[in-house]
Amino acid sequence: MPRLILLRHGQSQWNLENRFTGWVDVDLTAQGEAEARLGGERIAQAGFRPAVMFTSVLKRARRTGALALQAAGLSDIPIVEDWRLNERHYGGLTGLNKAETAEKHGEDQVRVWRRSYDIPPPPMERGNAWDFAQDPLYAGQPIPDTESLKTTLDRVLPYWDASIAPRLKAGEDVLIVAHGNSLRAIVKHLFAVPDDRIVEVEIPTGNPLEIDLDANLKPTAARYLDEGRATALPALA
Structure with a gap:
């Protein structure tokens, strides 16, 4: 049966700056x-290729994946990059300090924007310094101006179905290195996490989450490879 590992990127500069x-x-x-390197070492120790x-x-995410593969002795593994595995688009909140935003709008409102399933932050205004519609990386793509976790799942799931699931159904083991919310979207789908419970799922940075799947891609077992930094996992069906 196939194995899947989800790896959230290591701490970024803006994680550090909140x-x-x-x-x-x-x-x-x-x-x-x-x-990232420690995550790769844990992957090697688990015998995952x-x-x-x-x-x-x-x-x-790309650098985390490269560093992890290098540490695991797996630098020859093929890599597929796609924008649909990007982090959630934070709309008009992009670039803002989280603590200062909470002071301005209130902690309850910011918690709704950050953790609710289907309520997005305010949209990003066109022409904003972070207007990704001007980025050639996304030329011709349907660029959102904000996203909730629900709309993040709406873009991740078709890519999962078209590109990732077929590899797993063929019996191949797969590594996905992405972001807190794009990975939460995958976890929600795999574990059928209810809308009101997905807010409780927090994937730590750099800690590989190994998921054993059956032939129908239903999880049969799951564990973090670094137990000392593990967080709670959704219950298996």
């Missing part, structure tokens, strides 16, 4: 690089 990052292409911190690594187009 800013809403979304699609902004920031790099890893030194700590983030160390987390994926047939392919899927990642987003953002450098914090």
Whole structure:
């Protein structure tokens, strides 16, 4: 049966600065690089050799994947990048400090924007400094101006169905290196997490989540490879 590992990128510079990052292409911190390497070491210790690594187009995920594969002795693994595995688009919150935003709008409102399933932040205004519609990386793509976790899932799931699931159904092991919310979307789908419970799922940076799947891609077992930094997992069906 296939195995899937989900790896959230290591700490980024804007994680450190407590800013809403979304699609902004920031790099890893030194700590983030160390987390990526440690994640790779844990992958090697688990005897995991994926047939392919899927990642987003953002450098914090791409570099995490490259550092993890290098640490695991798996640098020959094919890599597929796609923007649909990007982090959630934070709309008008992009670039703002989270604590300062909470002071301005109230902690309850910011919690709704950050953690609710289907309520997005305010949309990003066109011409904003972070207007990704002007980025050639997304030329010709349907660029959102904000996203909730629900609309993030709406773009991740078709890519999962078309590109990732067929590899797993063929019996291949797969590594996905992406972001907190794009990975939460995959977890919600796999574990059938209710809308009101997905807010409780938090995937730590740089800690590989190994999921054993049956022939129908239903999880039969799941564990974090670094038990000391594990968070609660959804219940298996």
